[in-house]
Amino acid sequence: MTKHEKIQRQTRAGTDLGGMFPRAFADEFVTIVHGDGPWVWDADENRYLDAISGNQNVNIGHGREEVAKAAKEQLERLEYTSSMLFANEPAMEYTEKIAEFTPDGFEKTWLVSSGSEANESAIKMARQYHYERGNQGKYKVISRRRSYHGNTAGAMAVSGFPARKTKMEPLFANFPKAPSATPYRCERCDADGGHACGVECANAVERLIQDEGPETVSAFITEPVTGAANAGAYPHDGYFERIREICDEYDVLFIVDEVMAGFGRTGENFAIEHWNVTPDIITGAKGMSGGYSPIGGTMPHRRIAEVFEGVEDGFQHGHTFCFNPASAAIGTAVLEYMDDHDLVDNARKVGAHLHDRCEEFYEYDFVGDVRGKGLMIGVEFVGDRETKEPLPETGSEFQSLLFEAGLDNGIVTYPGGGHVDGQYGDHVLITPPLTIDDELA
Numbered sequence: 001m002t003k004h005e006k007i008q009r010q011t012r013a014g015t016d017l018g019g020m021f022p023r024a025f026a027d028e029f030v031t032i033v034h035g036d037g038p039w040v041w042d043a044d045e046n047r048y049l050d051a052i053s054g055n056q057n058v059n060i061g062h063g064r065e066e067v068a069k070a071a072k073e074q075l076e077r078l079e080y081t082s083s084m085l086f087a088n089e090p091a092m093e094y095t096e097k098i099a100e101f102t103p104d105g106f107e108k109t110w111l112v113s114s115g116s117e118a119n120e121s122a123i124k125m126a127r128q129y130h131y132e133r134g135n136q137g138k139y140k141v142i143s144r145r146r147s148y149h150g151n152t153a154g155a156m157a158v159s160g161f162p163a164r165k166t167k168m169e170p171l172f173a174n175f176p177k178a179p180s181a182t183p184y185r186c187e188r189c190d191a192d193g194g195h196a197c198g199v200e201c202a203n204a205v206e207r208l209i210q211d212e213g214p215e216t217v218s219a220f221i222t223e224p225v226t227g228a229a230n231a232g233a234y235p236h237d238g239y240f241e242r243i244r245e246i247c248d249e250y251d252v253l254f255i256v257d258e259v260m261a262g263f264g265r266t267g268e269n270f271a272i273e274h275w276n277v278t279p280d281i282i283t284g285a286k287g288m289s290g291g292y293s294p295i296g297g298t299m300p301h302r303r304i305a306e307v308f309e310g311v312e313d314g315f316q317h318g319h320t321f322c323f324n325p326a327s328a329a330i331g332t333a334v335l336e337y338m339d340d341h342d343l344v345d346n347a348r349k350v351g352a353h354l355h356d357r358c359e360e361f362y363e364y365d366f367v368g369d370v371r372g373k374g375l376m377i378g379v380e381f382v383g384d385r386e387t388k389e390p391l392p393e394t395g396s397e398f399q400s401l402l403f404e405a406g407l408d409n410g411i412v413t414y415p416g417g418g419h420v421d422g423q424y425g426d427h428v429l430i431t432p433p434l435t436i437d438d439e440l441a
């Protein structure tokens with residue numbers, strides 16, 4: 001048996017590893033062995049277009065020598081030091097570089113190792129913010145029904161994605177969920193007639209805060225443009241503006257989860273910048289390190305950070321790998337690459353072109369909706385365009401079929417959706433590296 005065959009056998013979901021390997025869309029894993037730009041190759045030297053940037057994170061493309069060089073230099077100089085005991089130069093440099101990307105008022109980043117951790121940290125940061133201001137009773141975090149904020153216990157508690165959490169319930173916290181605010185399948189449109197998923201869906205969040213008791217609500221968390229739970233969907237104008245007003249009125253922190261959409265993917269540095277709204281905390285990960293190292297970050301607005309400046313021990317949080325010097329050096333190199341190649345602009349321009357091309361899919365009856373911003377595009381499939389009922393093969397059956405068909409045609413795709421809270425929305429997420437050009441798009 002060759003090494004390749006052995007790995008293939010071992011990574012087959014549910015066989016030799018007894019399920020102790022992440023799930024694949026396909027029955028068997030294809031083993032990817034190297035990459036270059038938007039392309040990856042498997043162990044048999046078949047080439048695939050990576051139309052999903054690894055896992056929506058390899059935004060600068062694969063195999064960048066600049067990043068490998070920065071990693072090597074830092075690993076040789078200092079691979080690790082404890083952030084609980086010491087500061088380190090690469091982490092300080094990286095947080096300064098991040099502050100060049102973040103909107104005005106966001107100068108600091110709490111560095112962690114993933115998107116889930118970034119959201120966990122944001123939830124805890126919001127909690128401690130209220131605690132320090134004498135509001136110990138504010139702990140609930142409201143989120144939207146079709147949402148994904150991560151797989152750790154707290155991040156999962158605020159996610160509305162049954163397929164990823166049902167076997168874990170009841171979770172440690174069962175936080176309230178607001179309408180998804182997604183125009184194509186708005187939960188409130190039928191009730192109110194018309195485009196309710198702007199201000200009306202935001203008002204539903206207000207009612208939820210009132211019902212729960214404002215003195216118990218700490219934060220509202222949302223993805224500005226939704227990823228895995230509702231590919232490329234975003235609410236009508238007016239939604240985020242109204243959410244901002246409501247959060248101010250009830251002293252609830254507004255957290256935007258930019259783990260997938262942030263760092264240029266939607267054609268703005270952060271997706272919330274498509275609307276004229278300033279959140280209280282931004283979370284990021286994926287594109288923040290381009291996939292070259294596991295990194296995430298929690299970025300509080302100055303007015304939140306200031307509360308922690310007056311606290312003796314600061315934010316009561318930390319992991320062994322927080323503010324990791326090697327990861328930080330990699331992150332800086334990735335963000336410099338983005339600057340040097342104007343990748344945020346490129347995402348906007350090529351994204352517009354790719355969006356037009358995806359709209360051509362409407363010629364197929366089974367395409368219900370094409371949406372998204374920049375290079376974060378979702379296509380939703382339906383069995384019947386009028387009724388929006390699902391495809392005959394929905395959920396995981398659809399996902400396997402689409403993923404395998406993609407590989408057979410030399411392209412890596414990211415199918416998802418299925419049954420979420422009584423609604424079907426099988427979709428595919430199209431998120432190529434921000435380096436692609438019109439020709440490839």
Ligand code: PLP
Pocket residue numbers: 114115116117119148149150151223227228257258259260261285286
């Ligand atoms: N938030 C969003 C919007 C995501 O898309 C993801 C991952 O896909 C996460 C959080 C969790 O990030 P991670 O997988 O790095 O823990």
